[in-house]
Amino acid sequence: MKVRIMIMMLGLLLAMPGFTSANVQVPDENQKPSAPNSHEIDGEKGTEECDCDEKHEHMHKNWQEKMAEREQKLLTWVNQYTPDKKEEWTKVLSEKKELRNKWLSPENATKREKWKQEKMEKIQALKKQLDEGKITKEEFVQKAHGGKAMGNWKSFHDLKAAVDTRNDKQAAELLNQLLEQTKQHNEKMKAMVVE
Template sequence: MKFRMLIIMLGLLLAMPGITSANVQTPDGSEKPAEKRTLPGSQDKEGDKDTEEFDSEKQEHSHKDWQAKMAEREQKLLAWVDQYTPDKKAEWTKVLADKKELRNKWLSPENAEKREKWKQEKMAKIQELKKQLDEGKITKEEFVQKAHGGKAMGNWKTFHDLKAAVEAKNDKQAAELLNQLLEQSKQHNEKIKAMLAE
């Protein structure tokens, strides 16, 4: 079941650019038609301006939603640290601050070229894995494992296991998972530092 959900999520992720070019609603609730295609050399400055403004508003809105979700998750995490591993609070605070700083550097305009290169390499890898899957050289499980890099999914899984342990009031497991997540977060920060240094 989990595997099917991962495949569906991967498919949606890859299909998202096509979906977002369909009719969309503007912030005032009216529907905006898909982008108007113009021939090379033709002029449609006003339409381009409207599309650019709408795209930047939509991107800003989704970025704010994501930032709010991440801030909420961080607060929840720090509350769990206070409850289960209070001796690690300073270490967690530093790791989370480093994570924010590294994310801001990665998302900054001066690193746009590195992000694009990374995205292209990742998509090429996924296409190659898809080809191997279609040819029967790898299984679906191997495809998902290799496409997501295995360890990259670790943080997500550990966080959800931690949430389940907290809900089950399993203090020992919650403390163990917090320590595991702390190590994974440190490794993630090192990976981002390496990507920025390239």
């Protein structure tokens, strides 16, 4: 049970786009990678070291594809429900990609490793508290994600539900909410990249 919870939390940590926003790809077959287990970043020639096993490389590609699909859906919904915000959305999403690339750049490798180590230490401390019965499972999840409970993912799924039910007013409100959350995310990433 403990191992399963730890694996689940590690998976959530690694998949958490609200903070890490990792976006890595498997290099094109015709392109020779510069290092073992390296990945192309957003179609650019630079590569990023990845400590994953080859059997897990497909997870990176699937995640990257999902993020691209999510962005396309967002822009489609922006055109439909809040066309006056399209330029702002385009700017914010572009900035998000730029910040992600900076965060994944070799220049920030030390910061990334330090951040990962601190995050894992925090999770280990929380896991110990959970095992000792000092916190509940819900508190563990809440604290492990910095209290934000993956709000932008929830907003996205609520938005999708509003679109599916053709609730135009709610879809527009959720798009505006998600835009603000994405701006806040970008500000956090700026602080991490600049530190």
